[in-house]
Amino acid sequence: MSESLDLSIYVTRQGGGTAHLDLAVEGIDCAACIEDIEGGLCGLPGIVDARLNYTNHRLAVEWRDGALSPTQVVEELGRLGYRAHPFRAKLVEEEETRRAQWLLKCLAVAGFASMNIMLLAVAVWSGNVTDITPETRDFFHWLAALIALPAVAYAGQPFFQSAMNALRNRRTNMDVPIVIGILLALSVSVFETINSAEHTYFDSVVMLLFFLLCGRYLDQAMRRKTRAVASNLASFRAEVAHRIEDDGEVVLVPTAAVKAGDRVLVRPGERIAVDGVVLSGSSEVDESLVTGETTHRPVRAESQVYAGSMNDNGTLTLRVTAAGKGTLLDEVERLLENAAAAKSRYVQLADRVAKIYAPVVHTAAAVTAIAWIATGASVHDALLTAIAVLIITCPCALALAVPVVQVVASGALFRAGVFLNAGDAFERLAKVDTIVFDKTGTLTLPTMSVTNAGEVETSLLAAASRLALSSHHPLATAVAQLAQDRRPYDDVTEEPGRGVRAVVDGMEMRLGSPAFCDAEAIAEKAAATDPLASVIAFSWGERRSVLLVRQALRPDAVAIVRNLRERGFDCRILSGDRPEAVAPIAATLGIATWRGGCKPSDKIDALDALKAEGRKVLMVGDGLNDAPALAAAHVSLSPISAADLTQAHADAVFLGDRLQPVQDTIDIARRAHRLMRQNLGIALVYNLIAVPLAFLGFVTPLVAALAMSGSSTLVTLNALRARGRASEPRPEAAPSPIVPVTQGA
Template identity: 35%
Template sequence: MSTESCYHCGEPNDHRQLFSAIVLGESRQFCCPGCLAVAEAIVDNGLEDYYQFRTEPAAKGATTPESSLDKLALYDEPALQEEFVYDEGKHKQIEFTLEGITCAACGWLIEKQLSKVSGIKKIAVNVAQRRAVVTWEPDTLSLSQIMASLQRIGYPALPFQPDQHEATYKAEDKQFLKKLGLAGLMTMQVMMLAAALYFDLLDAMDAQTVSYFHWIALVLTTPVVFYSGSTFYLGALKALAARSVNMDVPVTIAVFATYFSGTWATISNGGDVFFESICMFIFLLLLSRFLEHRSRHRAAQISANMLQYIPVTANKLNADGTLVQSLAKALKINDTVVVKAGETVPVDGIIVDGSSEFDESMLTGEFNPSRKTVGDTIFGGTNNLSNSVTIHVTQTLKHALVNQIIRLQSVAMASKPKVAQLADRFSSLFVSLVLFIAALTFVYWYWQDDPRAFWITISVLVATCPCALGLATPTALTCAMATLNKKGILLKRADALEQLASITTIVMDKTGTLTEGRFAITESWFADNEQKDTIMHVMASLESRSEHPIAAAFSADDLAPVTNVTITAGKGIEGDIHGQCYKAGSARFTACDKLEIPIIANVYLVSNDKCLAAFRVTDQIKSDAEDVLSAFSNFKKVLLSGDIQQNVDDIAAQLHIDEAIGGNSPEDKLNVVHARQAANEHILMMGDGINDAPVLAAADVSVAVGNATDIARSAADVIFLNEKLTLMRHLLSMASRVKRVIRQNMAWAIGYNLMVLPFAVSGILTPWMAVIGMSLSSIIVVTNSTKLLK
């Protein structure tokens, strides 16, 4: 077979897009992804001899139509990707809306198959919201190839867009209702016929009438089997095509075995028919899937549809002073926008004119208006309550805070905790075990010459379908994260909830975390009192270039220019003023740690290795800190701060903190946490500053409080969208509740299957009983999870 033609089917190769694989020790060329997939399956299953001994080319593998491939190639255009692809340096990331997902096994199947594709670094599927987050290497793989791979395994994907995603949900909802309606209607008719046969309502019914009833039941059952039940068969085919099994496999076997045996009995006019059981089975299973579909959507709506708060248009202010209507997504950085009273802020920006009150409840969960004036940052999606303001755009709509929240939430929902991964693996193994037990059951009862052998086997397949097991974890996590969102708590990874349940030690930063971050100078010392005003002016000028909250304690109306500024996180700042170098910061940073002065200072100013001044700067404890920390008596509480030990001890005494360590650099904090982790302590770290970022990243679970810097938010696992520490109580309470609900769900799902299996194998459980039990099991799990929405 030449390289000009496909090694599998013999058709000409497309040199615009080459597909290759190693077959019989050599690189072979294929014409399309379909032939490539078939060839790889043959090789993976050890059947390469097929190519060695075949006498003619194989049939062309199923592939994506050429027009579809061309359409997908449009998504490789950089201009089109700008709206939904996030650049992460070496890698790119996108969120997809997926079609065809029916259960947790679908998510496992997608992850398993795409992880094999070269160039994909990470694939995480959120079954509850029917989305997937894919991280890939753009130099190795194109976006269109990723979408083609998803389409090839039976799950068409499009870049996530809220309106489109909602439309997809409504289309699926409509399909569910059509299939459910048909199944329900036909089930009622077939059940009436079955009742007549069971109770002989027509009194001594003759064989011809019985046969007539069977034919009518067959006609009514056929559309239920092939239309209403198609959801399960497609799921089973996708799994089998990927050389795997899922929950739909035993369901499909049970449905078709019962249907075709009943069809043969009707045609041959001999044997039993259970058309009513088939209809009831499909109807109840569809009903449980529909209720699950609705409840997942209700939970996901809270966090997934935040973009409904963003207006489509904005009032853009041109350079000539005229106002024009512009699309919000077309706004660029440095554009000027007027937000009138009563309007919603279109994008993130800084107020350059005017002041007003803003409702930020959609971000923070707090309904008290926030007063904003010139120089303050306002966020897209918040409401302007009183006066017109002019803002300077600082972020495009794609990178606005509300979009970042949605993206982080999607990534978190897609990341699976260990218990969810365990459930996925267990479900797959359990299905294989069920198929094996069903086969043994049939062999045993057939060997016993029991005429019920076939129907007992069907009962085993139906009763033990592990749908509830697959729903146990994802439904609980979806509901929990939706509730936390309403409180103003954002999770960046779902397994943080699992890890929170095992925390033993809470480590806290002081400044800005436990305190207000509004500093004041309580004591000061100057080397030369006559130079006091000059020193304060220098100190204010230097600190004006720092983002640390302490800098706010030093202010002046007329600041001197500062050059060659260098900021050392957690230590201090250095810069030149009027040609002279000054350093301000901690005792260690300024080399004043051995200096004896009459006050307990925590901020020093030096120049030319000479200490010019020293200050004690203190902060006010947050009003809710004491109540919140007093509720955490089960945890060891540790305060880590870069402040002097005296200030740290004062705070620790007021808040009844077990241990307080002051004078820490970022490295010191990191070493403390590592040492405690080595001693088998599970650490929760709370922080807000740049200097907290390393330890936030190292902790088992980390929380960035509402006023945290961007770097701290980036390093943390949990973000508080407002400054109230009471959110910590909600977070830990929810972690405990989630753990309890997941355990209840898992216990019920596994317990039900273990309990019902002996009854099914022994023949006590009939097919229709198995149908009701399996459906109720799934509904109980979903209902139990929705308690977390309250």
């Protein structure tokens, strides 16, 4: 990086004259890194504190204001061998952290209360069969009430709030029967304590709360971990722009520092980092990551350009427009609103069960009370038995059945390189029967690559790729990927719009357009073999060669798509690119149903048609033009290279250059869904046994405690199977390194 990046926007000033910067650090893999980084930074003059969080790979640095610039910190880290990217915590993440802390506090309170109440309860149970005096028992019951009431009031808040929310929206969820059960059990226990009765249920209530909070906390922790990694990855993309100051000076700043109305300079071969209108200059832009279209679009003054496009051959000056002001963005935004509104709210499995469950249980309790009164029991006994039915059926196992599987399965996905955005996506993924792929950037790699490398003489290829290191042109970047020797040649001159040349060992070397290299004849012949590829020519003295550059399929795309088709999934392609460009890809993959030239609204129409046939569609896409389709599909996936807006609307995001995660996601989701149903089955069987016992009046607090902890444990153990064997037979499972999009610097 020849010019330095102005990072001051990320610095926060703190009291006492210190400046603070948060960084997400790449390449931390062992404990020694902590010492390296912290020790190394503390060597810089002016650093007050550097603390690395090893769990989420974030570094907090503080220095005396004015003693250092943030860029120096990043450069020092670079010298130590770590790439660091300024990082600003998103609001959502802070919110989740607060919630996790709150759940942990509730968990601690419930844990404390259940231990102490169990201590008292066990004493009462053993005393009841030996010689406890009624006074001692009352004393213990009052103590238990003293602990349980405030503990439930505090630790039960997550459930009370969720149940209230559901009721306010005229829905029920699992938390409604839980709250009813808890409150009834508490009040009956207090009533029994006042009447110095033998049995109270304080221990069951608090233990139930403790188990449920464990499930909630684990769920939250998993989601938080996923989100932390995902936002680190987002900051690794580190997009920057050249901003033109009022005095005409050009400074390199992070895109976060660019405001609407600023002027930005975009050089040839740079990725455009902002949405804007061209003020001056003319060029061609490659918008394949935005619209899927692989043909370049010419732009000149007054043209609209979008973030994520690649500037090809001319220098552009842009005026930055606020997001959502372009014609394409407007359309995408409007479609997104419609898609989100039209998407019928999917009712989660657990909530569907709760909908049936709550009335059944409450009817059972009522029937119990009536039956006991009818057979001549006192109203007091009848009510007690009815409440025992409610307590024993309080859906402890039921409330753990789904979330615990979700936690374990999202852990398995995490290891496969897939981050889940939506917790309920498993159930939707498991039902998928049709998979619709976008082409550009989804089936193909987001970057260009050389297709005929095997046919070019090795020494020429090595020289060409090494020369390409000195060029910024997108085609040259693809050639440069092949370079074994990563040292650029000396004294390379770049002729804008034509190519690069250098003199090596007394002979001139040229890489660029066929005319520039005097290789038009062979270029025409090569272009005829592959009309969709771009041609780049190379000459070295008298020797000539031509390289074909185009977007290549993801390395395992053919195998994965074949596998998915063999397993009965209906695979299709909906692309924004020209039909001529889609046809060969569809043929290679053996996909019979495909469409090219789709506008965002066409994609939604196609998805709606599939939906009308009763199909459950998984949409896999990455472009900005796919965002509405991703929101409209039954469930959606996008690669990590996708546009931000697109990622936000996908249910899950996958890493790496391979398509394997798509298959893994479906497999893991299906297994998770099977386990969820099994768990619900276990909970049902438990209820079938427990309810008759409670009905007949056999359920004492001891039995309730055993039954609850037993069924919860069983369900949790079963859920652990969701980790599954899938992670084992995958030697290449390590997510391939992500190629950060850092062009433009």
